[in-house]
Amino acid sequence: MSALAAPIFGDRYRVTAPATVNHPVPGPETFESIVDDYQRRLYGFALRMTGNREDAEEIVQDAFVRAYRALAKMDPQQRAELRLQPWLYTITLNVTRNRLRSKRPTNVALDALADPDALLNETQDGPDQPEQIVDRAADMILVEQALLQLPMHLRAAATLRFIEGRSHPEIAEILNQPIGTVKSHVHRAVRILRRILGPQVGRIVQNDRPITEEEE
Amino acid sequence: MRCYDVERLWDEMRDGVEPRSEHVLAHLRGCVECQEIYRENAGIAYCLTCLPPVEPPGRLVPKILEHIKATVKIVAPDSVATVESPIGKLFVGFRHTGITAIALDRGEGEESVLARLQRRLGRGLIPSQAPQWVRDTVEAFFRTHRPDLERVDISELTPFEQSALRAAATIPPGEVRSYGWVAEAIGQPTAARAVGRAMARNPVPLLYPCHRVVDATGALHQYAYGVELKARILALEGYHPVRR
Numbered sequence: 001m002s003a004l005a006a007p008i009f010g011d012r013y014r015v016t017a018p019a020t021v022n023h024p025v026p027g028p029e030t031f032e033s034i035v036d037d038y039q040r041r042l043y044g045f046a047l048r049m050t051g052n053r054e055d056a057e058e059i060v061q062d063a064f065v066r067a068y069r070a071l072a073k074m075d076p077q078q079r080a081e082l083r084l085q086p087w088l089y090t091i092t093l094n095v096t097r098n099r100l101r102s103k104r105p106t107n108v109a110l111d112a113l114a115d116p117d118a119l120l121n122e123t124q125d126g127p128d129q130p131e132q133i134v135d136r137a138a139d140m141i142l143v144e145q146a147l148l149q150l151p152m153h154l155r156a157a158a159t160l161r162f163i164e165g166r167s168h169p170e171i172a173e174i175l176n177q178p179i180g181t182v183k184s185h186v187h188r189a190v191r192i193l194r195r196i197l198g199p200q201v202g203r204i205v206q207n208d209r210p211i212t213e214e215e216e
Numbered sequence: 217m218r219c220y221d222v223e224r225l226w227d228e229m230r231d232g233v234e235p236r237s238e239h240v241l242a243h244l245r246g247c248v249e250c251q252e253i254y255r256e257n258a259g260i261a262y263c264l265t266c267l268p269p270v271e272p273p274g275r276l277v278p279k280i281l282e283h284i285k286a287t288v289k290i291v292a293p294d295s296v297a298t299v300e301s302p303i304g305k306l307f308v309g310f311r312h313t314g315i316t317a318i319a320l321d322r323g324e325g326e327e328s329v330l331a332r333l334q335r336r337l338g339r340g341l342i343p344s345q346a347p348q349w350v351r352d353t354v355e356a357f358f359r360t361h362r363p364d365l366e367r368v369d370i371s372e373l374t375p376f377e378q379s380a381l382r383a384a385a386t387i388p389p390g391e392v393r394s395y396g397w398v399a400e401a402i403g404q405p406t407a408a409r410a411v412g413r414a415m416a417r418n419p420v421p422l423l424y425p426c427h428r429v430v431d432a433t434g435a436l437h438q439y440a441y442g443v444e445l446k447a448r449i450l451a452l453e454g455y456h457p458v459r460r
Binding site: 027029031032035036039040043044047048053057060061064065068069072073074075076077139140143144147158161162163165167183184186187190193194197201202204205 | 223224226227228231253255256257259260261262264265267268269271272273276279281283284287288327330331334335338339340341
């Protein structure tokens with residue numbers, strides 16, 4: 001995979017539809033609301049990519065600074081035509097990539113990933129039994145660990161596809177890759193995950209819920 | 217359809233729009249191995265969607281905004297207006313502290329001129345009407361050739377650029393000086409080339425008279441809008457280069 005050096009003013013992020021009230025033209029004046037709207041998504045993405053909360057936080061901060069600088073330099077037409085979401089993801093991915101490249105992959109703080117509070121506070125099916133909670137937390141750590149073992153470009157594809165539920169064209173835009181490449185990366189990511197997680201997948205799924213028709 | 221293709225199409229099948237889905241399904245009905253792969257893949261996808269939602273740390277938004285404030289100089293956009301002049305329509309950028317930029321249309325169209333101005337200033341431009349003081353300042357340049365520089369804001373430039381432009385502004389209308397002269401005037405006699413660069417980057421031509429700076433031989437050298445215009449502006453000020 002080629003290094004992604006996205007030109008900030010490239011045509012990739014141009015929109016044809018005009019900005020609306022709900023999506024005002026991005027710019028330094030509206031930046032606070034942009035940060036507000038996107039920090040959660042970008043932080044989540046950075047965390048899945050790095051497996052480390054501190055890294056994710058710094059990556060998001062850097063990404064927003066870069067976005068701010070770039071927006072400040074754009075003229076009104078460039079701003080009006082900007083496709084904000086994929087553009088912000090691309091910046092976040094670039095910052096992540098630079099950071100991970102300069103950092104030797106050490107043991108990541110896996111325990112920081114699956115938020116214990118979030119796990120304990122899950123109430124959708126009534127309170128879980130204590131041992132189920134432990135099982136589930138352990139399972140989620142397994143999944144996170146497996147994801148972090150993927151090469152970065154496959155991890156990005158799998159995260160965007162399965163965790164964020166994005167379409168192939170959306171991912172292609174964010175990663176600046178042809179759709180065919182995205183599909184192939186998703187495919188390879190799943191293959192590797194299948195190899196890593198193997199039989200545990202069946203157990204996790206079974207523990208979690210009865211098999212529904214959807215899966216049959 | 218072969219197992220290889222069927223496996224590759226699993227993700228597309230999830231979207232329900234795969235045109236070959238009939239064939240994939242037909243294959244799956246008869247192939248236990250592919251069924252197993254599909255089941256495992258669905259399990260993988262399910263596991264990934266089960267990962268607990270990520271909560272950003274508290275106060276991330278204010279932290280980000282503070283970080284931006286600390287690392288980026290936040291600048292409000294300037295206003296920009298057009299002012300008619302003897303050498304054509306001028307695009308004048310200004311803020312309450314003074315005029316920050318002047319540009320001419322080189323035949324490229326208004327949008328490109330504004331984009332160029334914006335790049336030079338590194339901040340946004342909001343189209344507006346020229347207030348009286350802006351029109352007065354520009355008009356004063358063409359009438360007396362000595363505009364009120366209190367109404368021109370070059371504080372965003374580097375200290376070197378600022379001193380070079382201030383030195384250029386001491387050249388009386390109707391006269392010219394060399395890049396070397398300006399370099400001497402600011403106490404850096406070896407910096408003639410740097411002076412040339414500072415003149416070339418002058419965001420407020422005319423008001424800060426970079427057009428009065430020429431090369432050591434008296435040749436007009438260069439001008440952002442062409443040497444011809446440089447000669448024309450100098451002629452308006454009463455300077456006529458000696459024919460040599």
